[in-house]
Amino acid sequence: MVHGLWSVATAVAAVTIAGTPAVAGAPVTYHRTVTLGTLGGASSAPQGLNDERAVVGWAETGDGRTHPFLWRDGRMTDLGTLDDGDGGWGIAAAVNRWGTVAGQSRGPAGTRAVRWQNGGITDLGTLGGDYSFATAINDSGTIAGASTTPDGSLHAFVWRRGTMTDLGVPGAREAFAEDIDNRGRIVGWRAAGDGTAAAYLWERGTVTFLPALGQGGRARAINERGDVAGAVLAGGSSRAARWRGTHLELLGNLPGGNAAGALAVNDDGVILGVGNVAPGSAEDHAFLWRHGTLVDLSTSGVPNSAVGLDDRLEIIGTVPNAAGDGPLAALFVPAG
Template sequence: MVSPRSLLTIATTTVVALTTVAPAPAAASPRTYRVVDLGTLSGGDGAATAMNDHGDIVGWSTVASGARHAVLWRHGVITDLGVLPGDTDSEAVDVNEFGDVAITSFGADYLTRAVLWRNGHLVDLGTLGGENSVAIGVNDRGQVLGTSDPAAEMSHRVLWRNGSVTDLGLQYFYEYTADVNNAGDVVGGWNVPPRDSPCTCVGGLLHRGVLTQIGSEAIGINNRGQVVGAANGRAFRWQNGTLTDLGTLGGGWSRATAINDRGDVVGESTTTAQWRPFLWRDGVLIDLTTRGVLETDVIEDINVRGRLVGARVNRPVLFR
């Protein structure tokens, strides 16, 4: 186990250039999406949470008892990934290009365990000595990002791989851990010193133990090292010190939530009246409600083919 103090240092100098990209003409927009209901195990509720570039989709579905189970949709077939022995519920949160699935399994008394599903088997990833752990993402190296409780301490950010765990340091109050790429870079929120209340919170990228502050929220990262999130209430895409403002759909606020390896970004933005999902591609900010997506649809992920997954009225859906 690596000491959090040795892993986590804060970059003292961060150079950020801000550019604003005006929306391009609508002629550059994509075709209308076709909405595919992925189906559930019991005919009840469900949601799709992530998708890889091969088209594997993961999420959760209710079963006959009403409990939630982690599921995998592949080639039109839904597979129940199950729960750990003795647990009642589970949710899949991410899938890599090899079909490995990151899952959180829920037991009695609100106890949780991070789990990796691989080749039909559930592997309990354990904890740092406490009772709980949570899975957040998985990359193509088989590293599972999550949080884990040491004995008698708040959760730490961790990376599990092949039976070993790397401790990335204490996750303080108000902090969150959001995403990981194939390089093992982690994005999330950090409560930087002096860690006062109200929170001195920033978005950040943790690369080889060095934290670079990026905006107010860092939510997603791709394998090119591009980070998305929000800064001062506006969606951004960051790369190599340059923060690009993605604009809004006419209102004052926007927020980017996921990015694929082409650099396409999805998120949500206010208009003059309400929030709407958007796609940002090649400098064009597109209102997805003009392309077959509803205002109330939840978009969770985008793959390199430009397909989207999420939920519509408590049903798991693919937008293709």
């Protein structure tokens, strides 16, 4: 393991605050739902996808275990775990354009960040602790995630060419890495000892905290243009946000709602998120943000379980399984 000394930059921001935008008629119509199946069990759920329509996640096996899957060309494949016994389980979190997958699996030594490539599984190790997990992978095979350290704290890492490196996010009780682009830029967030969260961008050893409104933020995704999507806390509510450099833009709320968060952003700058439709309501709707407008996807059949978006505006999420007692991984395909 390599531990480096990192420089820290603090961003000073301009902020754009959008009001509650009108919902456009239907700029995107989702006409087809593709259910991805399971590995012999009842349930499954996606975690990530690439622009070649490969989807990864977890699925139940016939004996009730949770195994990682890769779905492409209409077929779900069990990626395997570090432990082939009853205690083995795994979750695939992200897939790059070449079909290399990152995630986590439990083996004899505990739960570890792993890479699946060419039919094999690689334990990526830890930062000296007993637990790690991977969340993102870029096209060169660089992986981002988080690991415990010898003192039990959780630190964000980058794994490259066999070496796991602590990102050195300062002031963190816990630090999470959420996404990585093909330039190796990593976004995520850290939780401080007082419970506040701060979104950050890591690039070439430098951690830059992204602007917020004094109440914290979380960065969830980055595209190849450097657009960062996530959420900030404003007035006690989560607000969907986009960062471009040091500029923070609040994306607004769905009509009637007062809370939202962004989950993914594609290379065209279209953002996927989830928001409520009434203050205090447990009912959330998935939305797309494009051309400055929030589009409620509930009328298009896309559920609030949406978690990922590709450059063709295909969305991954879940629908109820056949028994109605669990999720089933699904791909939502737009018309045209």
